[in-house]
Amino acid sequence: xxxxxxxxxxxxxxxxxxxxxxxxxxxxxxxxxxxxxxxxxxxxxxxxxxxxxxxxxxxxxxxxxxxxxxxxxxxxxxxxxxxxxxxxxxxxxxxxxxxxxxxxxxxxxxxxxxxxxxxxxxxxxxxxxxxxxxxxxxxxxxxxxxxxxxxxxxxxxxxxxxxxxxxxxxxxxxxxxxxxxxxxxxxxxxxxxxxxxxxxxxxxxxxxxxxxxxxxxxxxxxxxxxxxxxxxxxxxxxxxxxxxxxxxxxxxxxxxxxxxxxxxxxxxxxxxxxxxxxxxxxxxxxxxxxxxxxxxxxxxxxxxxxxxxxxxxxxxxxxxxxxxxxxxxxxxxxxxxxxxxxxxxxxxxxxxxxxxxxxxxxxxxxxxxxxxxxxxxxxxxxxxxxxxxxxxxxxxxxxxxxxxxxxx
Numbered sequence: 001x002x003x004x005x006x007x008x009x010x011x012x013x014x015x016x017x018x019x020x021x022x023x024x025x026x027x028x029x030x031x032x033x034x035x036x037x038x039x040x041x042x043x044x045x046x047x048x049x050x051x052x053x054x055x056x057x058x059x060x061x062x063x064x065x066x067x068x069x070x071x072x073x074x075x076x077x078x079x080x081x082x083x084x085x086x087x088x089x090x091x092x093x094x095x096x097x098x099x100x101x102x103x104x105x106x107x108x109x110x111x112x113x114x115x116x117x118x119x120x121x122x123x124x125x126x127x128x129x130x131x132x133x134x135x136x137x138x139x140x141x142x143x144x145x146x147x148x149x150x151x152x153x154x155x156x157x158x159x160x161x162x163x164x165x166x167x168x169x170x171x172x173x174x175x176x177x178x179x180x181x182x183x184x185x186x187x188x189x190x191x192x193x194x195x196x197x198x199x200x201x202x203x204x205x206x207x208x209x210x211x212x213x214x215x216x217x218x219x220x221x222x223x224x225x226x227x228x229x230x231x232x233x234x235x236x237x238x239x240x241x242x243x244x245x246x247x248x249x250x251x252x253x254x255x256x257x258x259x260x261x262x263x264x265x266x267x268x269x270x271x272x273x274x275x276x277x278x279x280x281x282x283x284x285x286x287x288x289x290x291x292x293x294x295x296x297x298x299x300x301x302x303x304x305x306x307x308x309x310x311x312x313x314x315x316x317x318x319x320x321x322x323x324x325x326x327x328x329x330x331x332x333x334x335x336x337x338x339x340x341x342x343x344x345x346x347x348x349x350x351x352x353x354x355x356x357x358x359x360x361x362x363x364x365x366x367x368x369x370x371x372x373x374x375x376x377x378x379x380x381x382x383x384x385x386x387x388x389x390x391x392x393x394x395x396x397x398x399x400x401x402x403x404x405x406x407x408x
Contacts, residue, residue, distance in 0.1 A: 001020060001046045001047070001048065001069075002017055002018065002019050002020065002046060002047045002048070003017075003018040003047075003048050003050075004016065004017045004018070004043070004047055004048065004049045004050070004068075005018075005049075005050045005051075006049065006050070006051050006052075006060070007052070008031065008051060008052060008054050008056055008057060008060060009031065010031060010056070011030065011031055012028050012029065012030050012031055013028070013029050013030075013031055013036070013060070014026070014028055015027050015028070015029055015039070031056060031060075033063065036060060036063045036064070037063055040063050040064045040066070040067040040068070041067060043064065043067040043068040043069075044067070044068075044069070045068075045069045046069055047067075047068045047069050047070075048068070048069060048070045048071075048072065049064055049068045049070070049071045049072065050072045050073075050074050051064075051071065051072070051073050051074065052073075052074055053073050053074060053075055057073055058073075058110060058111075058116060061073055061110060073110050109231065109235060111228075111231050112231075114202075115227075115228055115231050117202075118199070118202065118203075118224060118227070118228035119228045119229060121195055121198060121199055121202075122199070122221075122224060122225045122228050122229075122272065123272065124195060125192060125195040125196065125199070125221070126225075126272050126275075128188050128191050128192050128195065129188075129192060131184075131188055132184075132185055132188035132189065132192070135181045135184045135185050135188065136156075136157065136181070136185060138177065138181050139156070139157075139165075139178060139181045139182070139185075140156075142170070142174050142177055142178050142181075143168075145174070146168075146170055146171070146174060148168060151164065152164060157182070157185060162182070165178065165182070196220075196221070196347075197347070199220065199221070199224055200220060200344060200347045200348050201348055201349075203220065203223070203224050203227075204344055204345065204347075204348030204350075205348075206227070208223070208227055208233075208323055209223045209224060209227065209344075210341055210344070211322055211323060211326070211327075211328060212226065212227075212319060212322065212323075213337060213340045213341055213344070214322070214328035214329040214332045214337045215280075215284070215315065215318060215319070215322070215329045215332065216283050216284040216287050216289060216291065216329075216332065216336075217280040217281065217282065217283025217284045217315075218280050218315075219280075219340070220344055221276065222276045222277070222279075222280045225272055225273055225276045226273055226276070226277070226316075226319060229269070229270040229272070229273050230242070230245070230246075230273070233319075233320060233323040233324055234324070236320060238320070239316070239317040239320040239321065242316055242317070242319075242320045243313055243316050243317060244266070244268070245268075245269050246268075246269045246270070246273050246274060246277075246316055247265060247266045247267040247268035247269040247270075247271075247274060248265050248266075248274060248277075248309070248312060248313040248316055249265060249266055249313075250262040250263060250264065250265055250266070251263040251264060251265070251266050265309060265313075274312065277312040277315050277316060278308055278309065278312045280312075280315060281295075281308050281311040281312045281314075281315060282308065284311065284315075285307070285308065285311055287377075288374065288377045288378050288381050289331050289332075289377050289380060289381050290331055290380055290381055290383075290384035291311065291314065291315075291331075292381060293381045293384045293385050293388070294310075294311060294314060294384070295307050295308070295310075295311045297388060298310045298311070330380075331377055331380045332377075333370075333373040333374065333377060334373060335364070335365045335369065335370060335373060336373075339364075
């Protein structure tokens, strides 16, 4: 069996092949599809290849997989300091090929092509949204520098806001900045709309996306980002593994006889998933339900930022349970869920019902039904608060403290 390690760069790959006798052979191959295909043809079923998880790693792995016995994509963050005094491509390739032969290196999950395509779309949309935010912040900076009054409308970049901005008396250089930023915002808005249309077209029929839409605060962007980076939920034995994969688990420090101390979250994995979960968590923190009671319980002890992070972790745990059990969120308002799913269908090009109820019921229910749904959600929040109060009493004075207490 031969063990091969590839140090991937934009222009070339440094390759170290460790043969059965323990001898290593170095070569350098240009990072071009035809050159890599020629190298792949020299591999056989007895070859194991390790590649660092860099940008081109997925494309290179697709070229090598039909020829090699096994292709392992390795997380570079877990490799650590592989050379004490010198670090070159040859030393890296030599050291890691021996680590691979010793069985020290473990591979990471590589997504299939549909998941990779979703990741690229989601990543592009996030980058455009950040650029739009920078342009908007620059507009607000122009207003602040020139002592302009507060914006009298809700959206400074809507129709009424644009009319208000057009009527401001600004110096020429500031007016050029303002006009350029508004032009950039229009361009970014058009690209975001285009990207969202493509995303909706790809996930409109996904049962997993529709399942996650039953959670308050979760829209199609949150659900798609989560699924694009998590992939098959069956890869995780439990919610704790999923939380660790997303980097929402707290760091733990313990040494000697001292008690273990929890710190900040590890922030491993995809940052964009943590971002969208944190943004989505603000909605259930403000609407009735058990999630709001959970947020308020943590907020009373640790503050709003820690509570939102804890609620984002709770959402990830909830997603694991919903997807593995193939169930909707039990404490959602059915009419709200129907409206979200119907909006997804319409954006994907579904024909309108024109006053008729859909297969899940009317999107706009009667007022009495809405009141009944909200009462049920409030009852679930009250039950959660009662359960946690009984649990705290049990912890304080023993298991017999809550005898006879009811949770409803």
